[in-house]
Amino acid sequence: MRLLLISLLFAVLLSCNEKTGTSDYPPMFAEQLARTQVQVEGFMEQGVEVPTPKDMAGGYTHEVHKQNWKTLRAAGALYRHTGEERYAVFVRDALLAYAAVYQDWPIHPTNRSYATGKIFWQCLNDANWLVYVSEAYADIYDWLDAETQSKLNTELFRPMADFLSVENPQFFNRIHNHSTWANAAVGMIGLVMEDEELVQRALYGIPADELPDDLRDDDSGRIKSKTGRAGFLAQLDLSFSPDGYFTEGPYYLRYALSPFLLFGRMLGDKRPDLGVLEYRDGILGKAIFGMLSQADPKGDFFPLNDSQKGMSVYAPEVVKAVDYGYFYYGKSDELLSIAEKQGSVTLDDAGLAVATAIAAGKAKPFKPASLAYTDGPEGDEGGVGVLRATGSADQTTALVMKYSAQGMGHGHFDKLAYSLYNHTGEVIQDYGAARWVNIDQKGGGRYLRENNTFAKQTIAHNTLVIGQTSHYEGDIRIGEKYHPDLYAFEASDAGLQLMSAKAQNVYPGRELHRSQWLLTDDAFSHPLMIDIFRVKGGGAATLDLPTWYHGQLLQTNFAYQTNNELAPLGDGQGYQHIWLEAAAKPDTNLLSFNFFNRNVFYTQTSVGQAGDEFLFVRLGANDPEFNLRRDQAVVHRRKAAGSSTFVSLLETHGSYSTLDEVAREPFGHITDLKLLVDTDPYTAISFRHKNGQSWMLLLSNQDASPDGQHNLVINGTTHEWSGVHHLIKNE
Amino acid sequence: MRLLLISLLFAVLLSCNEKTGTSDYPPMFAEQLARTQVQVEGFMEQGVEVPTPKDMAGGYTHEVHKQNWKTLRAAGALYRHTGEERYAVFVRDALLAYAAVYQDWPIHPTNRSYATGKIFWQCLNDANWLVYVSEAYADIYDWLDAETQSKLNTELFRPMADFLSVENPQFFNRIHNHSTWANAAVGMIGLVMEDEELVQRALYGIPADELPDDLRDDDSGRIKSKTGRAGFLAQLDLSFSPDGYFTEGPYYLRYALSPFLLFGRMLGDKRPDLGVLEYRDGILGKAIFGMLSQADPKGDFFPLNDSQKGMSVYAPEVVKAVDYGYFYYGKSDELLSIAEKQGSVTLDDAGLAVATAIAAGKAKPFKPASLAYTDGPEGDEGGVGVLRATGSADQTTALVMKYSAQGMGHGHFDKLAYSLYNHTGEVIQDYGAARWVNIDQKGGGRYLRENNTFAKQTIAHNTLVIGQTSHYEGDIRIGEKYHPDLYAFEASDAGLQLMSAKAQNVYPGRELHRSQWLLTDDAFSHPLMIDIFRVKGGGAATLDLPTWYHGQLLQTNFAYQTNNELAPLGDGQGYQHIWLEAAAKPDTNLLSFNFFNRNVFYTQTSVGQAGDEFLFVRLGANDPEFNLRRDQAVVHRRKAAGSSTFVSLLETHGSYSTLDEVAREPFGHITDLKLLVDTDPYTAISFRHKNGQSWMLLLSNQDASPDGQHNLVINGTTHEWSGVHHLIKNE
Ligand SMILES: [Ca+2]
Ligand SMILES: [Ca+2]
Ligand SMILES: [Ca+2]
Ligand SMILES: [Mg+2]
Numbered sequence A, B: 001m002r003l004l005l006i007s008l009l010f011a012v013l014l015s016c017n018e019k020t021g022t023s024d025y026p027p028m029f030a031e032q033l034a035r036t037q038v039q040v041e042g043f044m045e046q047g048v049e050v051p052t053p054k055d056m057a058g059g060y061t062h063e064v065h066k067q068n069w070k071t072l073r074a075a076g077a078l079y080r081h082t083g084e085e086r087y088a089v090f091v092r093d094a095l096l097a098y099a100a101v102y103q104d105w106p107i108h109p110t111n112r113s114y115a116t117g118k119i120f121w122q123c124l125n126d127a128n129w130l131v132y133v134s135e136a137y138a139d140i141y142d143w144l145d146a147e148t149q150s151k152l153n154t155e156l157f158r159p160m161a162d163f164l165s166v167e168n169p170q171f172f173n174r175i176h177n178h179s180t181w182a183n184a185a186v187g188m189i190g191l192v193m194e195d196e197e198l199v200q201r202a203l204y205g206i207p208a209d210e211l212p213d214d215l216r217d218d219d220s221g222r223i224k225s226k227t228g229r230a231g232f233l234a235q236l237d238l239s240f241s242p243d244g245y246f247t248e249g250p251y252y253l254r255y256a257l258s259p260f261l262l263f264g265r266m267l268g269d270k271r272p273d274l275g276v277l278e279y280r281d282g283i284l285g286k287a288i289f290g291m292l293s294q295a296d297p298k299g300d301f302f303p304l305n306d307s308q309k310g311m312s313v314y315a316p317e318v319v320k321a322v323d324y325g326y327f328y329y330g331k332s333d334e335l336l337s338i339a340e341k342q343g344s345v346t347l348d349d350a351g352l353a354v355a356t357a358i359a360a361g362k363a364k365p366f367k368p369a370s371l372a373y374t375d376g377p378e379g380d381e382g383g384v385g386v387l388r389a390t391g392s393a394d395q396t397t398a399l400v401m402k403y404s405a406q407g408m409g410h411g412h413f414d415k416l417a418y419s420l421y422n423h424t425g426e427v428i429q430d431y432g433a434a435r436w437v438n439i440d441q442k443g444g445g446r447y448l449r450e451n452n453t454f455a456k457q458t459i460a461h462n463t464l465v466i467g468q469t470s471h472y473e474g475d476i477r478i479g480e481k482y483h484p485d486l487y488a489f490e491a492s493d494a495g496l497q498l499m500s501a502k503a504q505n506v507y508p509g510r511e512l513h514r515s516q517w518l519l520t521d522d523a524f525s526h527p528l529m530i531d532i533f534r535v536k537g538g539g540a541a542t543l544d545l546p547t548w549y550h551g552q553l554l555q556t557n558f559a560y561q562t563n564n565e566l567a568p569l570g571d572g573q574g575y576q577h578i579w580l581e582a583a584a585k586p587d588t589n590l591l592s593f594n595f596f597n598r599n600v601f602y603t604q605t606s607v608g609q610a611g612d613e614f615l616f617v618r619l620g621a622n623d624p625e626f627n628l629r630r631d632q633a634v635v636h637r638r639k640a641a642g643s644s645t646f647v648s649l650l651e652t653h654g655s656y657s658t659l660d661e662v663a664r665e666p667f668g669h670i671t672d673l674k675l676l677v678d679t680d681p682y683t684a685i686s687f688r689h690k691n692g693q694s695w696m697l698l699l700s701n702q703d704a705s706p707d708g709q710h711n712l713v714i715n716g717t718t719h720e721w722s723g724v725h726h727l728i729k730n731e
């Protein structure tokens, strides 16, 4: 019934807009405006409520104040577009209601944050409120009489801006996404009020000498940055790598980007001289395109570090990233197809431009390229590599390797870990975070204990674990000292793309070196993944290389024994959470493992050595509150090994439909896979297809220069090539 | 590239059809014709191949002969619609190629079936071939010269028809879906050839006195039916209940229905006097509508008995059921919406009528009603009940209770089991079959050992297991003697719908009586399921009531202990496959269990008794080939109980989106649930909503008559009502 009414109202407003001439807007923009009107009218009818703050997130007062910032922002935009005064009146009266009580409110009674807010339990949410309400205030500012302007400025906004900055420097002056929100809030309200002191404070932070020396953040780190810098421009310099990568990964960036874009846009309008939108060679544009490209073919962000899965380029928060990316950074028609699927545009010039271009039929499919993103403000702290290649039916495979820096408190101990995606979504998964965001039943929606005990640990990832110990001993203090480095990234030949990275300090005295390729060849219906993982140095230890696959195990080419009682695989470092379902000691050098997921078949073929074990494990041990998913992995285990090399191929092949029950191409094609050469300077492998074709792949391990000259004798034949790798195909 | 060419060809043919006037066809029909032309042209270019039979299903000769029947049938239809002779020539030449070799072919060399075929490893596939090729032959018969007719009749078709009937009476003369295919094949070719002997044989079977007395089927049952009947008319009488229910369930019916519909339609054309389409009050129409209605809101068939999941009303095989259901059985506009989503129509009058009606915009949503299907030819062998009710956003909940007969060899021991579905698909699941149909890696695509050891067992289902022993001792010979009976089915009040069934011989000396309701009330955003399961009689035993839920356990209102080592829950009857992950001995009488699946929340609230246990189990023990999914259940266990009653509610509530990370209505609303009265004649429960509203539900256990008068004193208040149940709501 309620739904019916809303639809009716929507229809009436749309037709109404047609009459009043707003029908000049392109359809997506007109619809956005109509939807917004429906929502705002509903709240205007109820009247605004300004309850005394009391509750945590999810509680009543929290949700009301949160809804208020949304409604005020929307009402401001409606006034701007329709010129109807009643919207301005609504915003004004709501702000006056806040002004009447704000200064008398004490600090929020919860006292659960390092920076407790006034409206909300944390300053962060107060800053969210001020960012969005600043936009509404900007929309009506010129319409207000001088007396009301002055009243609101002095009784509400300046006190709030001071509260969020000088009264909470531990919140305002960090290099951190919380502070970006604070900087944007203070700066945006400063721009509206034309309060230059606030604008300067927002741009450059509170001068260090005005702060107590011993000021600490929530991790008891000193607030004063090593760089001595703070404020919005410092955030722009230090939050992103030069190519726009955000060290916490795309899931966090989608949240962190909002204050950058909103304050950035307002500065672009009101202080074009600062050139913020062009700053650092257009760093905000790079961050937008980078974020949109760090997603799988379905649009879900790669769940690097502490990510909740299922967040995607189609999320509401990403709408402004797409629209501003289009409007300010090159009018890319590829962004329009994302905007179309988002079904929503920003109610400003950018959204109008997007809607207009879509109405003109300009949208093109978004096809991100293979790219290596650097990490660190200088771009010299490793990074994340993404290879993309196309298979049958134009379906894309995306291969991600993570060789980035630790990523602060949300970082995982997963150096050189990979994950693989295609049109079905995840195939070889990264577990993501052990957290149900905002689902109260699971630890109040916060990070769960198992996030530390499992999700961050190395065994939760598709990378090498040595001695059942996580990378950097699972210690963030060690992790933050080091980072892997990209060794080679060759994506110019769509037929054979390589990414390769090395890590020196993950395990003392050992070097890890992983190289992965996507090979596109008519013999394979989808790109073939090739993986060579070398470890060098150190004493004998147990090497575990897990593959966390989705789907159903179909078949192996070796026998295994299942366990009729289950015990955990280990007692710490994440192993305590893993059941050992079955184990094999294969007596073959070619280990083949065939599985099935979402109607597609996969075959992993690995090189086995004498004594190798193959473990079939499942998550869920020592999980007293059912916080972990019952996901599964196979673990290639090599005992008492020092320097050693793992080689495997992953084929994606065939399909099945439960509608016609036909299995197409259900078996893999690799009949042979060999490690031919494995020396300090060179590694060479060969593999064969059932159709008789064979390939030899040669890799230079110590010289990745494009013009380096190499020659290698294999079985009496000398192979010469230049560059880091070389593929030879025999038909 | 190949795809591009096919698209081009398709486009050209479509535009070509427009020129030649076939554009008079409505779009869906014209497209179907164009697609068919593309496919047939491809095979015509290659030329037909008739290899000497050798392979099993999936092998080369099997797949070629299977493709041939499809291509020939399609070519016949093209000739019929376009009049282009080259299609007729193609069919004729292919048939002559078969005629040249058929009689010399020996029995198929595999010898793996109770009825080995000649073209295929089993007569069943030979019959499939003949059914479809008969249609092609009918299309060109009048165009052929008399000499070719005679040659094909005597050298190919009559020998084949005799082979599939008199030479294989164990295949032809059973009451079984295999024999329906045989009957249809022989009858259809007889109609085309005007061979009355074959037609009579098809309709009435081989006379019993012509058969040896000791003829046995593959289960060594006697072929001669108890009824003394065989042939197509007997199949029509004995395969369906009077309302069209098929004892093996909808998954099997989707396959078994084809020969009924194809032979039925041809008989309708050529022998209208027999009135086959109207036979048994239009039993084929009832079977069609019944099948389409035995599907969840997504269109997936309820996976009763040995079903593979994912088969749906949108499967290619169901196209003719929809089109013939529309054309011959009432022109229901609701079927058109299914046809639209199928995207395909039959190339005949029926398909044309469907496409025409769709083009005229007549399609309406398919909204099956709540219905109780009877089982058994006389409709007196129990049945399957389906309740459907609508919640917020017009989303449908479907509740299925199975109280049918055993269902022959594919039946499961799951009397009074339920399953629950909504717009997300399965919520409380039936496991289905342990089988990957046509996936060779899993036991050649056949039923797996675990189908018997787990999937058929009672503990695999949402029904009561007593003494850890399956219903009817898991013995089909006992199961086939009995069946539960419907006690009450009241669906006329959409606000409160009831189905209730009793079973007497599932466990000797005990009566099982289950009653389930869907309650629709503004207090609940989706229909509330109410479940009362009574067991009466027998000595003390352990009662286990499992709920196989999909999703993630969020929270319980009682403490539980997880196990740090896992052992199977039992040693047989399916229990050997179940790990005990955790267990509780709740000290509360209200057991609440909250879970989350596909972005919807659920809360089960049960009445606990002193000593009750709550077990958290997971599938996968004693599964040496990873044939079982790692699904999970909670088991409400009551020890040392004789007569006893289980009461529970299942709420569907709220939603979550990983895009906006907002949890709406994540908690259930039931604060109280009590079993107030539980006597032989009456059961009464009450429950309360957090908003203060409460309900009392009264059930007459022994008199389900609509006008039966009842009164019951509860807490001093006398309640009077008529009919089987009575709901009292207190606001
Ligand atoms: Ca690091
Ligand atoms: Ca991180
Ligand atoms: Ca059955
Ligand atoms: Mg991770």
Ligand SMILES: [Mg+2]
Residues within 6 Å of the ligand: A380, A381, A382
């Ligand atoms: Mg460095």
Ligand SMILES: [Mg+2]
Residues within 6 Å of the ligand: B303, B304, B305, B306, B412, B414, B430, B431, B432, B433, B455, B456, B461
């Ligand atoms: Mg079953």
Ligand SMILES: [Mg+2]
Residues within 6 Å of the ligand: B380, B381, B382
């Ligand atoms: Mg009976």
